[in-house]
Amino acid sequence: MSELSDFLQQRAQQGLLRRLIPAERRDKGLRYCQGEEPVIDFSSNDYLGFSHHPRIKAAMKEAIDRFGVGSSASRLLSGDLSIFHELEQKVSRLKKKEGALIFNSGYQANVGILSALYKKGDVFFSDKINHASIIDGMRLAGADFFRFRHNDTDHLEQLLKLKRADFKQALIITETIFSMDGDKPDLNRLVKLKEKYDCLLFVDEAHATGIFGRDGAGVVEELGLTEKVDFIMGTFSKALGSFGAYLAASAETVDYLINQSRGFIYSTALPPALIAADIAALSCLKDEPDRRRVLLANADYLRNRLKSIGLKTLGESQIVPIVIGDSVKAVSISEELAKRRFWVCPIRPPTVPANSARLRVSLSYDHDRDVIDKFVEEINKLV
Ligand SMILES: Cc1ncc(COP(=O)(O)O)c(C=O)c1O
Incomplete structure (x- = not known):
């Protein structure tokens, strides 16, 4: 037990x-x-x-009346319901891929997909700051993996030149909006490299789905690269306001995962009300494109305001990280902001690299410019 208390004490001393x-x-x-009093949730x-969308809430209630609360089993037993298939069809249409498969969460999707498709003798090339679920999926697969410096496609090419030929299957993995930096990869170059070095390409669009692209499908859609990206993973748990995740890929990949992905096979399927919420959220995405436009315009506005008071921000999306550096300082600014009714969590190592603690503002459509102005005024007093 003293190991546990030592750990906790150490974490506390480091502000972690x-x-x-x-x-x-x-x-x-x-x-x-x-x-x-309520705090502004950033x-x-x-x-x-x-x-909080009324249409999505209503869809959940209806699904409970039709199917009950839980799905009661894995989809391979008796948990498979018509609405799962309806959602998968909608996802494959939105993502313009032949097939789609629903997973219980983004974490489970990344672990369940990567570990099922790859094995010893294969290799992953993964951006250094890809999400923990991607790292865990790579580890579980048992394949080798190399991490290239964040968004450094030259470093990736060096690794490919050195290592690719030693392995059978190879997969390049990136997020399309990085969750902690709010930035995008150079997806066009990643596509060129995957073709040059005989790899496949996997993208995690958890933070891009619903925000980027003409139909809100994500960054892959925005860049017109749907055909070139082999696996498009994303979640319903962020912009879509609900829960669950998906993979859009070939029909063969989907059939394979239904048979091989342990996270899919050995877990009770999501409650039907959540699937109904996901379906309703996709309809809202189609019917209310202004939400994403307003959000991105407000994120630009916030970045410019923060820059004007001398703060360093990262990224080019609705995620606006304000780099503080020191973890203890980031925690203390976050606490002060909370007293001023702004809820901005500090993101510290090991989630981000050492000395790059930050306040990660995730902006929502519900935050208008008055709220943003007030926030800038308050943070200006603290830094
Ligand atoms: C890039 C990325 N992928 C996957 C996940 C996991 O998604 P979920 O929260 O649905 O498990 C997250 C969430 O934190 C994420 O940021």
Whole structure:
């Protein structure tokens, strides 16, 4: 036990100890903790405000009446319901891929897909700051993996030149909006490299789905690269306001994963109400494109305002990280902001590299320019 308490003490001294802080209630862009005034929630990934959308809530209620609360089994037993197939058809249409498969979460998808498709003798080339679920999926697969410096396609090419020929199958993996930096990869160059070095390309569009592209399908759609990207993974848990994840890929890949992906096979399927919410969220995405346009314009506005007061921001999306550097300082600014009614969580190592602690502002459609102006005014007093 002393090992556990040593760990906790050390974390506390380094300003790295995590604590849970429950909200009693949440509403459009706001978080209510017990007995306190609400705070502006700048840490949620509910980018489009869909988690409170009346159409999506109504769809959930209807699905409970039709199917009950839980799905009661894995889809390969009796948990398969027509609405899973309806959602998969909608995803494959949106992503313009032959097939789609729903996973219970983004974490489970990345682990379940990578570990099923690759094995010892294969190789992954993964961006250094790809999400933990990608790292865990690569580890579980048992294949070798090499991590290239963040968004450094020259470094990737060096690794490909050196290592590609030693392995059978090879996969390049990137996020299309990086969750902690809010930036995009050079997807066109990644496509060229995958073709040159006989690899396949896997993208995680968790933070791009619903925000980028003409139809909100993501960065792959925005760049017209659908044909060139082999595996498009994404989640319903962020901009789409609900829960669950998907892979859009070839029909053969989907059939293979239904038979081989342990995360898909050995877990109870998502509750039908969540699937109904995901279907309704895709309809809202189609019917309300203005939400994503307003959001991205507001994110630009916030970046410019922060720059004007001398702060360093990263990225080019609705995720606006403000780099502080020192973890203890990031925690203290975050606490001060909370007193001023802004909820901006500090992101610290090991989630981000040493000395790059940051306040990660995730903007939502529910935050208007008055809120943004007030935030800039408050943070200006603290840095
Ligand atoms: C890039 C990325 N992939 C996957 C996930 C996991 O998704 P989920 O929260 O649905 O498990 C996340 C969420 O934090 C993420 O940021």
